[in-house]
Amino acid sequence: MHQYDLIVIGSGPAGRRAAIQAAKLEKKVLVVEQGRRVGGVSVHTGTIPSKTLRETALNLTGWRERGFYGRSYRVKQEIHADDLRRRLLITLDHEVEVLEHQFARNRVQQMRGKAHFIDPNTIEIQKTDGEVLRVTTASVLLAVGTRPYRPPHIPFDGQYVLDSDELLEIKDVPRSLIVVGAGVIGIEYATIFSTLDTQVTVVEPRETMLDFIDKEIVEDFAYQLRDRNMKLLFGQTVEKVERDAGQNKCRVTLKSGRSLQAEMVLFAAGRVGATDTLNLAAAGLEADNRGRLKVDPETFQTSVPHIYAAGDVVGFPSLASTSMEQGRIAARHAVGAPASEPPQYFPYGIYAVPEISTCGLSEEEVIQRGIPYETGIAHFRETSRGHIMGLDTGMLKMIFSLKTRRLLGVHIVGEGATELVHIGQAVLNLKGTVEYFVENTFNYPTLAEAYKIAGLDAWNRMGEGPKEAPVATGQSTDTTATAAPVEVVSEKKKAASK
Incomplete structure (x- = not known):
């Protein structure tokens, strides 16, 4: 008998979602985290810190108000590193507290230390207090994440x-x-x-x-x-x-x-998978030259059937949101529970200033597939809400199939892009058409009105010409518009990994 049904190595988005999912299915779960606190890269050095730093910078500089008050406008005249860090520490404490409570509520066992394989079902853990112990498990999920790539010719000093x-x-x-x-x-x-x-x-x-x-x-x-x-x-x-x-x-x-x-x-x-200390060879696994693991895209199984991997360590898209879903699906599969397939279209958010968010096919991918299409564009300055906010930049672009009039992709750059994209994501996954945006009512004044403006722009270019009635099964007769999503991922994965 194994001591655990599932051992999760790493407590980032993929690891924590997997552990909680398995625990809710009444399985005995252990999470091993080598950091001082749970949360992984996402909470301590990646997603949460960078987005908190962004929000702090925008607030203290008065960036969002400069459209009205000029480029010299600032909320705080002198901004120091401590000003940026203060909000970050408060946010991190909150994230860790929430995660600790989730583990406790779902009876997920935790252990601080470094883990590595002794054999495919045995894990040795060097605890932070010096104790070394071995545990056995029926299944393993590797959610160790990544770390920055540090080439030897770059003189890193941690200060300059x-x-x-x-x-x-x-x-x-x-x-x-x-x-x-x-x-x-x-x-x-x-x-x-x-x-x-x-x-x-x-x-x-x-x-x-x-x-x-x-x-x-x-x-x-x-x-x-x-x-x-x-x-x-x-x-x-x-x-x-x-x-x-x-x-x-x-x-x-x-x-x-x-x-x-x-x-x-x-x-x-670039970044590399944090797999070098796991002794993968003892489990019959091998990482690529960037420390990443190859998995089945539907189950997230590695080449060893009872060992799974999810999150950044498996490569593109390397998003906290998709990592969570990967972890959940992997955990269900690992403990023998039915699991749904990963979603065909997911939103990609880049928290730059301004934000970028996208979902579905890009115009280049539509052209590559030979799909007859039309686009609709709206600029945020065309919306009343944009005027109220003082925006003179920002745009929303949608791509529609001329044959079925279905939405193929939505792409946004500007304030609130990572929030606005979810409207397009829903229409995309529900196989909606340009008529949804033309005929629907959006709150006024909002930036979401840009969807109606872009929809009307596309509709005017497309005209009311012949369109096919929806198929009863909910599937489009335009096979080119619904080509295998694996092709979309492979193209983006190729670009993102360069």
């Missing part, structure tokens, strides 16, 4: 040359910052510090950024960043990073020969 984890511990807000990497994390932090009036330069070896986002949205986003004097250097590779203590500067030399200077350098060019 930092990774994204170390950035949360800075003592002063830099006057200038070079961000290496224009992925999601790099862009989020770059735009957050830009709101604090830090002079920001972004260096990216690719010719563009955020390749998995609709190109028109990225172009609008890049225009807004350059408009506020951020430098975006695409197609540039970092050759050397040096610290000049005498001038209190960091120097970044590019392969092109160009030299950049700033008070601080943030290296945010």
